[in-house]
Amino acid sequence: xxxxxxxxxHYNECDPxxxxxxxxxxxxxxxxxxxxxxxxRNTIALDPFANEELAKSDxxxxxxxxxxxxxxxxxxxLEINTLTxxxxxxxxxxxxxxxxxYGKWEKLSSVExxxxxxxxxxxxxxAKLLLSKFSWGNEFLRLNFEKESKS
Numbered sequence: 001x002x003x004x005x006x007x008x009x010h011y012n013e014c015d016p017x018x019x020x021x022x023x024x025x026x027x028x029x030x031x032x033x034x035x036x037x038x039x040x041r042n043t044i045a046l047d048p049f050a051n052e053e054l055a056k057s058d059x060x061x062x063x064x065x066x067x068x069x070x071x072x073x074x075x076x077x078l079e080i081n082t083l084t085x086x087x088x089x090x091x092x093x094x095x096x097x098x099x100x101x102y103g104k105w106e107k108l109s110s111v112e113x114x115x116x117x118x119x120x121x122x123x124x125x126x127a128k129l130l131l132s133k134f135s136w137g138n139e140f141l142r143l144n145f146e147k148e149s150k151s
Contacts (some may be wrong), residue, residue: 004123005066006030007040008110009080014075018100020111021071023133030114031070044069044088046113050088050105059121061087071110073074091116097140112140119145 008021010032038060042065054151065087070080082088085113087120093105094116103106108116111130116128120143131137 002124004062004118004121005043006114007037007043007066007068008032009036009040010012010034011072014071015151019071020098020109021069024111024114024130027133029063029130029133035091036068040066040068041084044117045085045088046070047080047082047085047088048119050082050090052089053133054088054089054091054117054120056121056149058087058089059147062117062121063121067114069110069113089117094144097136097143101135102136111137115140116144122136134151 006029008025008030011019021030021097023031025032035057037146040125042061044061044065045055045068072080091108091113093114096102096104096109096112098109098112100109111134115127115130120131128141131140
């Protein structure tokens with residue numbers, strides 16, 4: 001399986017002990033930055049307000065450039081400037097399983113957004129690896145992708 005690089009633009013707006021991006025960084029599963037870098041310009045940038053929804057056809061973009069998530073408070077999401085990014089994608093409607101937003105539509109944590117992206121693009125084992133670092137991770141896959149795995 002080809003490796004996909006993952007980036008998190010981290011805004012230090014959450015409790016570090018609950019931050020999913022920081023936990024993934026601890027396991028060397030992603031790279032964090034304090035702002036956008038040139039390296040991120042062509043990545044798949046996860047933006048809940050993007051015009052285009054993530055599709056399986058985005059897989060080659062992920063392999064070539066990587067995936068970027070914005071780790072910030074949902075209260076400040078509208079302030080994130082993604083104008084310079086070329087490949088902004090929104091996820092389909094999904095249910096959050098993280099303890100802060102459990103059961104809410106589209107209020108995903110960074111790890112949920114990344115895992116959903118990887119799962120949709122066909123990197124299912126990598127998605128499961130990310131989620132395995134959280135006690136509620138398997139529940140996210142079960143709630144959102146169970147129908148797919150049974151067919």
